[in-house]
Amino acid sequence: MFFMDQTQSQSPSTLVHKREDLLFALCIVASISIALWLLFSIIGAMIFIALGLLTLFSHAISMAHIQVNGVRLRESQFPEIYQKVVELSEKMKLPKVPEVYIVESGGILNAFATKVFGFFGKNMVILYSDYVEIGEEKFNEEVDFVIAHELAHIKRNHVFKQLLVFPAMWVPFLGLAYSRSCEYTCDRMAAHYTGNPERAVSGLLVFAAGKRLFQKINLSDYLIQYNEKKGFLTTLMELLSTHPPLPKRIHAIEEFTGKTPTVAIRKDRKHFWAIIIILLFIVPVLFSGLVFAGYKGLDSIGFFEDMMFPESSPVMDAA
Numbered sequence: 001m002f003f004m005d006q007t008q009s010q011s012p013s014t015l016v017h018k019r020e021d022l023l024f025a026l027c028i029v030a031s032i033s034i035a036l037w038l039l040f041s042i043i044g045a046m047i048f049i050a051l052g053l054l055t056l057f058s059h060a061i062s063m064a065h066i067q068v069n070g071v072r073l074r075e076s077q078f079p080e081i082y083q084k085v086v087e088l089s090e091k092m093k094l095p096k097v098p099e100v101y102i103v104e105s106g107g108i109l110n111a112f113a114t115k116v117f118g119f120f121g122k123n124m125v126i127l128y129s130d131y132v133e134i135g136e137e138k139f140n141e142e143v144d145f146v147i148a149h150e151l152a153h154i155k156r157n158h159v160f161k162q163l164l165v166f167p168a169m170w171v172p173f174l175g176l177a178y179s180r181s182c183e184y185t186c187d188r189m190a191a192h193y194t195g196n197p198e199r200a201v202s203g204l205l206v207f208a209a210g211k212r213l214f215q216k217i218n219l220s221d222y223l224i225q226y227n228e229k230k231g232f233l234t235t236l237m238e239l240l241s242t243h244p245p246l247p248k249r250i251h252a253i254e255e256f257t258g259k260t261p262t263v264a265i266r267k268d269r270k271h272f273w274a275i276i277i278i279l280l281f282i283v284p285v286l287f288s289g290l291v292f293a294g295y296k297g298l299d300s301i302g303f304f305e306d307m308m309f310p311e312s313s314p315v316m317d318a319a
Helices: 002-008 020-039 042-069 079-091 129-137 140-155 158-164 166-170 174-194 197-209 219-229 232-239 246-256 269-300 303-308 314-318
Strands: 099-103 111-115 123-128
Touching: 020 042, 020 158, 020 166, 020 174, 042 099, 042 123, 079 099, 079 140, 079 174, 099 129, 111 140, 111 158, 123 129, 123 140, 129 140, 140 158, 140 174, 140 197, 158 166, 158 174, 166 174, 174 197, 174 246, 197 219, 197 246, 219 246, 232 269
Parallel strands: 099 123
Antiparallel strands: 111 123
16 A cells, blocks of 8 residues: 555656656757758758658658557447546546557557657557557556556657657767656656556566566566676667666666665666767777878878879870
8 A cells, every 4th residue: 555655645746757857958959959060061951851851751651550550449449448548648637638549569569659740740659459468368457557658658748859859869878868768757657647556567577578477577586687687788788778678667666656676776887987988988089090090001102192193194194
């Protein structure tokens, strides 16, 4: 009961991850800077506009495919799941219940929120059928968590914001860090609005072992496994991912809801700073050194002189 009460007592301001707004502001600054830099170049501006239009068009086509071939939830189509969407939308005070579709996933466990044409289109939630099927096996609350997580993306307007900060994704680590903070926020909101953090944890475990084996996972061993494998490469993997590792998301939910963490997740700052120093300082210096050494080597054999002042030939003399 304490676990649930702690979640329900959270204020709306605490539901947003502490770094999300800061990272969004940094991404906006970076995106504006990159966009201005590109627009000063005619070729850069053309590429920037072409990529934007191509992305919007391809996304609209894929959403049209889902709207025609997927199964839209209604009062007469999967009514129990649809009613849960309505209830959660009302709890979250969404201005309008988004369209929700179930699509066949070929065994993939996933769900996502999107918006047709990003800026002014309708909100949509896509549920992969294999995850929804666990609701048919009396695990409705795990499905509720996933639905609430995607509705949280809509409430926070993450789809629109991701379009705004798209250029910042080219900045090493920055855009990806913002994306991960959004996932933490949506996990918090989903745990809060469903009122069942324990099912939130098991809902994440479905992504780890599948829709049947997740029930048999030893949570302590699973979290200890993360600590055992934490190192340079796993830290780099995390920095290059849009989503935090599942053990860290589970640990974050436990901390957020006031529960004593099952296992204290290892924080390895030395690898983080080592990667930052290597990729942002050492690699550029080495690359610049190799370019300079290559230039000096070619210059020593007269490569550039031959290119600028080639030996004369009858054809060149005639020209």
